[in-house]
Amino acid sequence: MESTTLEKETATELSGDFPLFDKLKNYEHEQVVVCSEPSMGLKAIIAVHDTTLGPALGGVRMWPYNNEQEAIRDVLRLSRGMTYKAAISGLNLGGGKAVIIGDPRKEKNEALFRAFGRYVDSLGGRYITAEDVGTDVQAMEWVRMETKYVTGLPKAIGGSGDPSPVTAYGVYKGMKACAKKAYGSDSLEGKRISIQGAGHVSSYLAEFLEKEGAELIICDIYEDKVNDLADKVGAEVVDPDDIYGLDVDIFSPCALGGIINDDTMDQFNCDIIAGAANNVLDEEEKHGQMLLDKGILYAPDYVINAGGLINVASELEGYNEERAQGQAEKIYDTILDILNYSEENDTPTFTASNILAEKRMSDVGKIHNIYTSQSNFTGHIGDLYKHANL
Ligand code: NAD
Numbered sequence: 001m002e003s004t005t006l007e008k009e010t011a012t013e014l015s016g017d018f019p020l021f022d023k024l025k026n027y028e029h030e031q032v033v034v035c036s037e038p039s040m041g042l043k044a045i046i047a048v049h050d051t052t053l054g055p056a057l058g059g060v061r062m063w064p065y066n067n068e069q070e071a072i073r074d075v076l077r078l079s080r081g082m083t084y085k086a087a088i089s090g091l092n093l094g095g096g097k098a099v100i101i102g103d104p105r106k107e108k109n110e111a112l113f114r115a116f117g118r119y120v121d122s123l124g125g126r127y128i129t130a131e132d133v134g135t136d137v138q139a140m141e142w143v144r145m146e147t148k149y150v151t152g153l154p155k156a157i158g159g160s161g162d163p164s165p166v167t168a169y170g171v172y173k174g175m176k177a178c179a180k181k182a183y184g185s186d187s188l189e190g191k192r193i194s195i196q197g198a199g200h201v202s203s204y205l206a207e208f209l210e211k212e213g214a215e216l217i218i219c220d221i222y223e224d225k226v227n228d229l230a231d232k233v234g235a236e237v238v239d240p241d242d243i244y245g246l247d248v249d250i251f252s253p254c255a256l257g258g259i260i261n262d263d264t265m266d267q268f269n270c271d272i273i274a275g276a277a278n279n280v281l282d283e284e285e286k287h288g289q290m291l292l293d294k295g296i297l298y299a300p301d302y303v304i305n306a307g308g309l310i311n312v313a314s315e316l317e318g319y320n321e322e323r324a325q326g327q328a329e330k331i332y333d334t335i336l337d338i339l340n341y342s343e344e345n346d347t348p349t350f351t352a353s354n355i356l357a358e359k360r361m362s363d364v365g366k367i368h369n370i371y372t373s374q375s376n377f378t379g380h381i382g383d384l385y386k387h388a389n390l
Contacts, residue, residue, distance in 0.1 A: 020072065027080050031126070032072075035119040040111040041102065045071060046119065047079035048127050049095040052365045055125050056096025057151070057313060058082040059132025060116065062104040062139075075099045081302060082309075087357035088334060089306040090327075091313050096127045104134035113139045117146030125149050130312050152312040160315040160324065163308035167276055168204030170307030170328035174299045175250060175274040177335035181343075182271045182297050186332075189213035192248040194270075196240070197255030198222070198229040201276040201305075205254065206233040219243045220255070244268060253277040260287045265294075274299035274335075281350065288348030299335050300353040306331060 024032065030051060035044040048056040058079055065071040075097050083095025100116060102108075113135075120129050120143065130152035131140055141157075143150045153159025175193075180186035191214050195202050198220035206216055206229060216235035219242070220226035230237045238246065244259075244267040251270045253259055257279035260268075265287065273280075273296055280301050281287040291298045307328040314324040342352040 037115040043101040046098040047075040049079040050083040051094035054092040056094040057128045058097035059130040060098040061132040062100040062134030064103040084357045113142035117143035121147035163311040164200035166311040167307035170331040172208040173332040174304035174335040178272040193250045198226040202254040300350040
């Protein structure tokens with residue numbers, strides 16, 4: 001597996017031929033399933049990227065894609081990302097994702113999601129689905145009527161509920177690991193920390209940080225949201241446009257993707273960037289390298305925000321909040337390993353993280369070659385000899 005970033009495709013490529021099998025080869029996907037049920041308008045694609053470590057887990061996104069190529073591109077990119085996220089987080093899961101082409105505000109209904117659930121079930125557990133952009137708990141309950149391979153259900157029915165508290169805890173621990181690396185101590189007491197967004201994750205995160213005695217500065221595009229949170233945690237409020245240029249120790253992006261870009265790069269005046277938002281580097285290689293050159297420690301987004309995945313994954317073994325929190329705590333060590341690797345090899349942190357994730361997949365993949373009595377054993381004792389190639 002190549003340790004490069006996810007391929008960035010251009011609009012030109014999307015408008016021309018779409019060499020699907022070349023894409024699958026480049027991204028190293030195992031399987032892509034196209035699901036169609038015209039009677040209720042289901043158009044879905046399930047991508048199983050890699051199952052070396054376990055079944056492929058990843059949410060189902062419902063989005064009014066402009067065309068099928070856009071949907072395919074999204075599902076391939078996202079499913080590959082899930083492989084790396086699970087691998088670096090020490091989970092025994094592979095990477096997968098699904099997309100449903102449609103407008104969630106108009107086309108979300110029971111029949112559609114039950115039909116999707118049947119397709120998930122047909123994969124016999126190779127792919128486990130969950131909530132994502134455009135889908136919700138109600139949709140997952142419909143999926144669950146047709147398959148057990150769904151996670152992220154409400155607590156009331158034995159699920160893991162809102163993942164934000166565990167995500168925030170992981171971000172908090174990852175931020176402390178960055179502080180340890182940058183300052184020699186992981187205490188955040190007295191540190192000036194700016195947070196972009198006053199949403200679900202940042203609300204819990206701000207509480208952890210306030211308890212530890214950090215000085216907080218927050219922003220949101222909604223005044224009421226940011227003021228409520230600021231009152232709760234005693235934070236200063238700034239205009240969203242001013243968040244990047246603040247003189248702070250740590251900047252925590254918890255709102256949008258793509259915010260570390262050519263326009264914002266020169267504004268950053270911090271030692272550490274560590275937050276929950278997905279895909280914060282506009283161009284992973286370019287902007288990851290620029291942060292390294294500027295001496296800013298960047299905690300790779302998919303590592304530090306893995307608490308959400310850890311939370312839904314723990315539902316598979318019977319949800320236990322303490323166990324999920326315990327696993328999210330390990331994000332501290334993972335981030336430290338990545339920062340150390342990055343320093344020793346003078347490589348951006350996201351590259352370091354990809355390399356370490358690939359190493360785990362490769363190492364664990366090798367142990368699968370060792371024959372045990374469980375290997376391919378289908379039931380009859382005589383089969384053991386057949387499978388042992390005697
Ligand atoms: P959320 O929608 O609750 O919060 C995001 C907040 O950002 C909102 O209050 C929104 O108004 C604000 N916002 C949007 N644009 C902004 C801007 N330009 N400037 C300032 N604020 C702006 O979402 P969330 O669940 O807290 O997730 C935050 C981020 O973390 C997202 O990128 C999400 O994909 C990622 N993430 C979340 C989880 C989770 O468990 N919720 C897990 C992994 C990753």
